[in-house]
Amino acid sequence: MRISHRTANGTSTYPHEVPQFGLGVFLMSEPGECKNACLAALKAGYTHIDTARAYSNEHEVGEAIKESGLNREDIFITTKLRRMHAIGFNDVLEHCQMSLELLDTDFIDLYLVHAPPEDIDHRAPVWKGMEHCLERGWVKAIGVSNYGAHHLEGMREYATYLPSVNQIEINPWLQRPELRAATEAIGAKVMAYSPLARGHKLDDPSLVLVAERLGCTPAQVAIKFCHDIGCITIPKSSREERIVENLASLDVDISSEMGAIEAMECGYISGWDPTSEP
Numbered sequence: 098m099r100i101s102h103r104t105a106n107g108t109s110t111y112p113h114e115v116p117q118f119g120l121g122v123f124l125m126s127e128p129g130e131c132k133n134a135c136l137a138a139l140k141a142g143y144t145h146i147d148t149a150r151a152y153s154n155e156h157e158v159g160e161a162i163k164e165s166g167l168n169r170e171d172i173f174i175t176t177k178l179r180r181m182h183a184i185g186f187n188d189v190l191e192h193c194q195m196s197l198e199l200l201d202t203d204f205i206d207l208y209l210v211h212a213p214p215e216d217i218d219h220r221a222p223v224w225k226g227m228e229h230c231l232e233r234g235w236v237k238a239i240g241v242s243n244y245g246a247h248h249l250e251g252m253r254e255y256a257t258y259l260p261s262v263n264q265i266e267i268n269p270w271l272q273r274p275e276l277r278a279a280t281e282a283i284g285a286k287v288m289a290y291s292p293l294a295r296g297h298k299l300d301d302p303s304l305v306l307v308a309e310r311l312g313c314t315p316a317q318v319a320i321k322f323c324h325d326i327g328c329i330t331i332p333k334s335s336r337e338e339r340i341v342e343n344l345a346s347l348d349v350d351i352s353s354e355m356g357a358i359e360a361m362e363c364g365y366i367s368g369w370d371p372t373s374e375p
């Protein structure tokens with residue numbers, strides 16, 4: 098899928114290709130856990146890894162990429178500026194450089210502001226810092242995460258390059274059509290995090306029935322739903338068999354069950370929700 102940044106006069110710039118499916122590595126805190134999961138994913142055919150400074154495992158992502166023997170250019174790395182570091186222009190530059198070092202790479206494919214800076218006055222200088230990282234070539238694309246429609250609209254006041262991606266929680270129980278539309282309205286793609294609602298709802302009887310009718314697993318239905326509504330998605334698993342199962346969801350045809358999946362919407366937030374903050 099192609100991502101790019103819309104400018105004030107409506108042109109798109111800094112195009113970059115992002116694989117629509119990847120491995121999320123949140124909550125892989127045991128030493129070696131993240132590295133082993135990344136190696137298993139790369140072996141299975143994944144080409145996109147989503148990490149963050151807050152996950153404390155960027156170094157293991159970097160180690161896995163080196164050990165895999167794959168070319169850096171053939172793997173897409175997303176990482177994120179930690180919320181506590183999103184306080185000023187120079188802080189962004191400093192932390193971007195630190196992520197480059199931890200990942201042991203010359204460039205980051207996609208760098209995201211992990212959540213809207215809590216201090217509203219920090220939002221413009223932080224985004225200017227992100228734009229500087231883009232212009233310097235340290236990162237190939239920049240975006241945001243956990244931005245609500247009002248946060249995105251506010252960016253029109255200060256952004257030279259609007260974000261290429263908004264990473265938000267999306268799954269069958271939290272479908273967010275309005276926020277997806279607001280994201281697309283500024284020229285950004287939606288990246289669906291927690292596509293399995295962190296595993297909280299995989300025993301939902303409606304989901305289990307759909308999976309039985311389709312002859313696949315409940316997790317595969319949830320992941321493919323996020324994919325088929327046009328999102329990039331990044332399910333997390335530390336287990337090799339699930340890493341393989343989750344990738345295989347791309348081969349499942351869920352079109353006959355879209356209505357049943359859409360009916361699972363219940364506004365369920367599995368983790369945090371900064372999109373509703375001021």
Ligand SMILES: NC(=O)c1ccc[n+]([C@@H]2O[C@H](COP(=O)([O-])OP(=O)(O)OC[C@H]3O[C@@H](n4cnc5c(N)ncnc54)[C@H](OP(=O)(O)O)[C@@H]3O)[C@@H](O)[C@H]2O)c1
Nearest residue numbers: 121122123290291292293294295296316332333334335339
């Ligand atoms: N930007 C943000 O604020 C934000 C917030 C949350 C997440 N994220 C990103 O999105 C990624 C995914 O979200 P997430 O980690 O919150 O949750 P998730 O991917 O929705 O769910 C992960 C949970 O589901 C389990 N699981 C995975 N595959 C399974 C399968 N096939 N069958 C049964 N259970 C399965 C995992 O356990 P095992 O590991 O034991 O398999 C884990 O407990 C994160 O890793 C992170 O990269 C971003």
